[in-house]
Amino acid sequence: MNAAKVNQNPNAPLLSVEGLAVDFATMDGVVHAVEGVDLEIAPGQTVAIVGESGSGKSTTAMAIIGLLAGGGRVAAGSIRLDGREIAHAPEHDLRMIRGRDIGLVPQDPMSNLNPVAKIGTQVAETLLAHGLATRQNVQEKVVEALTAAGLPDPEKRAKQYPHEFSGGMRQRALIAIGLACKPRLLIADEPTSALDVTVQQTILDQIGEMTRELGTAVLLITHDLGLAAERAERVIVMHRGKVVEQGPAKQILEDPQHPYTQSLVKAAPSVAAARLRPEAFQVEDRPAGPSDAGASEDAEAGDAPSTADNIVEIENLTKVYPVRGQKEDFVAVNDVSLAIPRGETVAIVGESGSGKTTTARMLLKIIEPTSGLIRYEGKDIASLSRAETRDFRQKVQPIFQDPYSSLNPMFTIERLIAEPLDFYKRGSGADRRKRVRQLLDDVALPQSMLRRYPSELSGGQRQRVAIARALALSPELIVCDEPVSALDVLVQDQILKLLGDLQTEYGLSYLFISHDLAVVRLISDYVCVMKDGSLVEAASSEEIFTNPRDPYTRRLLASIPGNELNIAS
Numbered sequence: 001m002n003a004a005k006v007n008q009n010p011n012a013p014l015l016s017v018e019g020l021a022v023d024f025a026t027m028d029g030v031v032h033a034v035e036g037v038d039l040e041i042a043p044g045q046t047v048a049i050v051g052e053s054g055s056g057k058s059t060t061a062m063a064i065i066g067l068l069a070g071g072g073r074v075a076a077g078s079i080r081l082d083g084r085e086i087a088h089a090p091e092h093d094l095r096m097i098r099g100r101d102i103g104l105v106p107q108d109p110m111s112n113l114n115p116v117a118k119i120g121t122q123v124a125e126t127l128l129a130h131g132l133a134t135r136q137n138v139q140e141k142v143v144e145a146l147t148a149a150g151l152p153d154p155e156k157r158a159k160q161y162p163h164e165f166s167g168g169m170r171q172r173a174l175i176a177i178g179l180a181c182k183p184r185l186l187i188a189d190e191p192t193s194a195l196d197v198t199v200q201q202t203i204l205d206q207i208g209e210m211t212r213e214l215g216t217a218v219l220l221i222t223h224d225l226g227l228a229a230e231r232a233e234r235v236i237v238m239h240r241g242k243v244v245e246q247g248p249a250k251q252i253l254e255d256p257q258h259p260y261t262q263s264l265v266k267a268a269p270s271v272a273a274a275r276l277r278p279e280a281f282q283v284e285d286r287p288a289g290p291s292d293a294g295a296s297e298d299a300e301a302g303d304a305p306s307t308a309d310n311i312v313e314i315e316n317l318t319k320v321y322p323v324r325g326q327k328e329d330f331v332a333v334n335d336v337s338l339a340i341p342r343g344e345t346v347a348i349v350g351e352s353g354s355g356k357t358t359t360a361r362m363l364l365k366i367i368e369p370t371s372g373l374i375r376y377e378g379k380d381i382a383s384l385s386r387a388e389t390r391d392f393r394q395k396v397q398p399i400f401q402d403p404y405s406s407l408n409p410m411f412t413i414e415r416l417i418a419e420p421l422d423f424y425k426r427g428s429g430a431d432r433r434k435r436v437r438q439l440l441d442d443v444a445l446p447q448s449m450l451r452r453y454p455s456e457l458s459g460g461q462r463q464r465v466a467i468a469r470a471l472a473l474s475p476e477l478i479v480c481d482e483p484v485s486a487l488d489v490l491v492q493d494q495i496l497k498l499l500g501d502l503q504t505e506y507g508l509s510y511l512f513i514s515h516d517l518a519v520v521r522l523i524s525d526y527v528c529v530m531k532d533g534s535l536v537e538a539a540s541s542e543e544i545f546t547n548p549r550d551p552y553t554r555r556l557l558a559s560i561p562g563n564e565l566n567i568a569s
Helices: 057-065 091-097 119-129 138-148 167-179 197-214 225-231 249-254 259-267 356-363 386-395 413-423 429-442 447-451 459-471 489-506 517-523 541-546 551-558
Strands: 015-026 029-041 046-050 072-081 102-105 185-189 217-221 234-239 242-248 310-321 330-341 345-349 371-376 396-399 477-481 509-513 526-531 534-540
Touching: 015 057, 029 046, 029 057, 029 072, 029 242, 046 057, 046 225, 057 072, 057 102, 057 185, 057 217, 102 167, 119 138, 119 167, 138 167, 167 185, 167 197, 197 225, 197 551, 217 225, 225 249, 234 249, 234 259, 242 249, 242 259, 259 489, 310 356, 310 509, 330 345, 330 356, 330 509, 330 526, 330 534, 345 356, 345 517, 356 477, 356 509, 386 396, 396 459, 413 429, 413 447, 413 459, 429 447, 429 459, 459 489, 489 509, 489 517, 509 517, 517 541, 526 541, 526 551, 534 541, 534 551
Parallel strands: 046 217, 046 234, 102 185, 185 217, 345 509, 345 526, 396 477, 477 509
Antiparallel strands: 015 029, 015 072, 234 242, 310 330, 310 371, 526 534
């Protein structure tokens, strides 16, 4: 049987799904994850599926490629590729289709890359398995695939392991694997969720170029409505396993008809939106920074905050890593100075590798700086005693970017959230259980999830668990490293409002790291822009988004997907 057989009807869709139903067998009975889904994708067309976590987007995609999780099955309906029914095709036939006919870019790079195999080896496996390279030319083909995915210095990167890549670079490696065989249909499940806007634009441009040149169709799974509006010709909106609305992308997002679609569009963050809290940080009130010289000539001296107003002060912070086999060291953070005012939100933005996360990890005392000073509540954190460090770690909590690797897969959700309470012996056992249930409510998770494990949750649900755990000790400062990058817009909107409410109620301070500038616009009082380890611009959020001064900042803002579209508000 030829998996690559092409339908002779030029007007027929490349992919046709009719009445698709997917069931999962669980201990509590059968779960109807997808019901009655219809969709078509023409050759060269890009179709986006949007919806919140658990709406059935990824399940629909996995059913198409025959990779449903354990217990899942196609209960009803038809899936035709070039007119050929593949819904119940034998596994041997599906293996021939995957990669060559249907490529896949999965969402999570860490769980989909082999940690003990070099990146080049993993790309080569795909090419060799489908006979698209020989042992003699496979390395050349690997370099071509990595180059197409936007990875710099591909010859060097091919020899590295996943742990040597940043989150964005790992995602690009997955994209290289998905595109290596130049499939006719590419299923991209949140392909740019870990990427900054400029790299996101590069990757999406590459996918768009392939669509035009090779006639490759794209099924894009995303929670980013701006990206869907900008990149897709048609949008399919799913809710609770069903398609509630579909049509031309701009029409759906500029004039949504279904109440659920309207709620999605309303919740989508926008760079034109105002700060969530009314007491927005004014330009003249911002903390001193290296880019402030002459920036606010009209501000009165008495308006500037005193040192006591800052919960954190960072001065001339530098982190240098020696590079094995090279004479020159790698400067990850270079002479960065900034302050976090008490009760305010300071955001750090920039591309992958700009030094954002390294700066945050030094503040958290996960890594030590090469030089420079970090003061918390006026005290140098490098000089803290063991007891003071223990107290510091209770007051400063992290929310990490990747909920897949930051949650212990062997713990139940209840134990994960209770872990910091147990470690610091906060209250009685009954008090801790009550606090865990309160935190679940705060992040909009049902009590029924207490006995579940991370593997049983969606990506967005796992991130909500990570946020609940960070809030458990009622910290004074939360370091948020891409805390909503894995969330759909409705949950994202809810979490951002929750963070704003908690800040207002408890006077919390945030260091907020994100590549999503629309989210930064909503949450931040003050924005620091980093590039190649250095701070290139620092100002109030209002000034950064309305009057950016550095060319790099302007380029970041221009790269935001859907920035020029008139999405309904």
